[in-house]
Amino acid sequence: MYRLKRDSVIYEMSKNNEPVLYINPGDKIIVETEDCFGHKITSEDQRLGEDFDFSKVNPATGPIYIRNAKPGDSVVIEIKRIELDTHGVVELYPGFGLLGDNIYESRTKVLRIESNHAIFDTMQLDLKPMIGVIGVAPLQGAVPCGIPGAHGGNLDTVEITVGSVVKLPVFVDGALLALGDVHALMGQGEICGTGVETRALIEIEVTLDANYHINEPIVETSEAIYFLSSNENLDLAIKNATKYAVSHISEKRKLSFEEAYMLSSIVCDLQISQVVNPLKTVKMKVPKSVL
Structure with a gap:
């Protein structure tokens, strides 16, 4: 089994990044990830300020070159295990998050992670580890790791967790997979701009699926398939995620688009992954029971 250390990171996803590991489809990898602040905030006396380099947020370990991955394929990533550090941080910063205009100075809260809980003051909160950043190189340009998109990236989707399968479209040879920004716990929406950020x-x-072409990321759990879409315009992201889901149901159930649309309206759930990144991410949940 391969192992990548957290000192091999990128801050933007691009086809110009040099791979740090070459693998074959079917290989397993242990990836050490850095927290979203590069481990520069470890106590409540430290906080974000004007001296912080915001171009260095959300470092992603990689990139990983997947042999035989070609544009039009899908990369299939099964998440086997997530082991968390012993603490995580939650950060407030003026302008961050949905209510950032009500925040006038930055603040750091450090939470211990122990016995399957994150300790918030006297509260023991059940851990729900998830991967915030997972993506491949886009076709053109470089996308900072703090931004989501068709390539994946900063999706901040709580279903990207142990036991789930993430499917990403391939845009360049080798795909150039990278991941990081793990949260010990995060609510849907990530409304203040951070979860419990941790190494x-x-x-x-x-693995690869050369016969399954997708436009944007898909997350599959034991119970449902989530069709994701990210866009600066939340309404357009919602429309795209819905169209992906309806089209999938139509194909799988051999229904007309109209019938699949009606079925989707009564069994599928439109949900928000995050609304605090430059592009918003939504997801349409399709229960496997209807497929």
Whole structure:
């Protein structure tokens, strides 16, 4: 099994990044990830300020070159394990998040992570580890790791967790997979701009599907398939995620688009992944029971 240390990171996803590991489809990898602030905030006396380099947020370990991955394929990443560090941080910063205009100075809260809980003051909160950043190189340009898109990136989707499968479209040879920004716990929407940000160790298995072309990321759990879409315009993201889901139901159930649309309206759930990144991410949940 391969192992990538957290000192091999990128801050933007691009086809110009040099791979730090070459793997074959079917290989398993242990990936050490850095927290979103590069471990520069470890106590409540430290906080974000004007001296912080915001171009260095959300470092992603990689990129990983997947042999035989070609544009039009899908990379399939099964998440086997997430092991968390012993603490995580939650950060407030003026202008961050939905209510950032009500925040006038930055603040850091450090939470211990122990016995399957994150400790918030006297509250023991059940851990729900998830991967915030997972993506491949886009076709053109470089996308900072703090931004989501068709390539994946900063999706901040709580279903990207142990036991789930993430499917990403391939835009360049080798795909150039990278991941990071693990949260010990995060609510849907990530409304203040952070979850419980922590270092982690992730075990994944990577395969390819050359016969399954997708436009944007898909996350599959034991119970449902989530069709994701990210866009600066939230309404357009909602429309795209809905169209992906309806089209999938139409194909799988051999229904007309109109019938699949009606079925989707009564069994599928439109949900928000995050609304605090430069592009908003939504998801349409399709229960496997209807497929």
